Amino acid sequence: METFFNNLLEFFFILIGLQLIYTAYKVFINKSNTKRVGSALFWLDLGILFMLGKFIPPMVSGLLVVLLGVISLFRQFEISQFKPFKQEKLENDAKRFGNKIFIPVLSLAVISVLLAMTIKESSTSAIGVAAIVGVILAMAIFKSKPKEVIEESDRMIQTMGTSGILPQLLAALGAIFTIAGVGDVISQLIGGFVPEGNRLAGVIAYVLGMVVFTMIMGNGFAAFTVITAGVGLPFVIAQGADPAIAGALALTAGYCGTLLTPMAANFNVLPASLLEMKNPNGVIKEQVPVAVLMIIVHIALMYFWAF
Structure with missing residues (x-):
């Protein structure tokens, strides 16, 4: 069963x-894009990485990733312009379908969670299965054709631009930091500020460390291993804190940092881009008060619950 779902995951990567690659083709034939060659090469490169990443040598994969950075560094990437939707049509469709528009989205969450809980081995590909079901439901509800699905997927990919790959890069960076021993360096730095044996100071350092490092990394999971190794273990858990409670709260504390950083592109940058907000940091601005309050709550919960 595990082998089946691992192969299924690889199938989803190939679909992506x-x-x-289709997006690369559409960009290349779009003459209105002044940097269509570089932009098309970017999407083609990324498509190859998704399709063949498991099969090509690590050195080749690394060079392809570097190429993505080179294209962006020399500003050879440009987001294509699309014809705006007619406001009248949008309003008519909203009245016509009402709350039905939420069915495919909600099914994505419900199906992926149920599948992961029912079949433990499916956790790696549960979201992919749920996404396929969600697309089928959307096509049934809105009477869409397969071509429309592909075209709108292309529109979304191009609208997101280079920020769409930021989560993958940051997750990889977190693994590199852990292997490089960044946690040990942070432990040494924090040790000079946190009084030995002071539980409250240790908790504050752990929570704020998760918040700040998540803001830098843009990924709470990437920050968790580094900060837990460097701060959580020596300054909180070693003083008698319950590892399960402290670790769980530390991870959700990292999510507070996610609310405060543009590095968390999939949460803060992409919505602003897709909604065409005037202020690219508008989402973050609205989340600051909630994030600050939740940081304080996390410090209190870890101090009183974990010990």
Whole structure:
């Protein structure tokens, strides 16, 4: 069963790669894009990585990733312009379908969670299965054709631009930091400020460390291993804190940092881009008060619950 779902995950990666290669083709034939060659190469490169990343040598994968950075560094990437939707049509569709528009989105969350809980081995590909079901439901509800699905997927990919790959890069960076021993360096730095044996100071350092490092990394999971190794273990858990409670609260504290950083592109940058907000940091601005309050709550909960 595990082998089946691992192969299924690889199938989803190939599907994503095919969509990205289609986007590369659409960008290349779009003469209104002044940097269509570089932009098309970017999406083609990314598509190859998704499709063949498991099969090509690590050195080749690394060079392809570097190429993505080179294209962006020399500003050879440009987001294509699309014809805006007619406001009248949008309003008519909203009245016509009402709350039905939420069915495919909600099914994505419900199906992925149920599948992961029912079949433990499916956790790696549960979201992919749920996404396929969600697309089928959307096509049934809105009477869409497969071509429309591909075209709108292309529109979304191009609208997101280079920020769409930021989560993958940051997750990889977190693994590199852990292997490089960044946690040990942070432990040494924090040790000079946190009084030995002071539980409250240790908790504050752990929570704020998770918040700040998540803001830098843009990914709470990437920050968790580094900060837990460097701060959580020596300054909180070693003083008698319950590892399960302290670790769980530390991870959700990292999510507070997610609310405060543009590095968390999939949460803060992409919505602003897709909604065409005037202020690219508008989402973050609205989340600051909630994030600050939740940081204080996390410090209190860890101090009183974990010990």
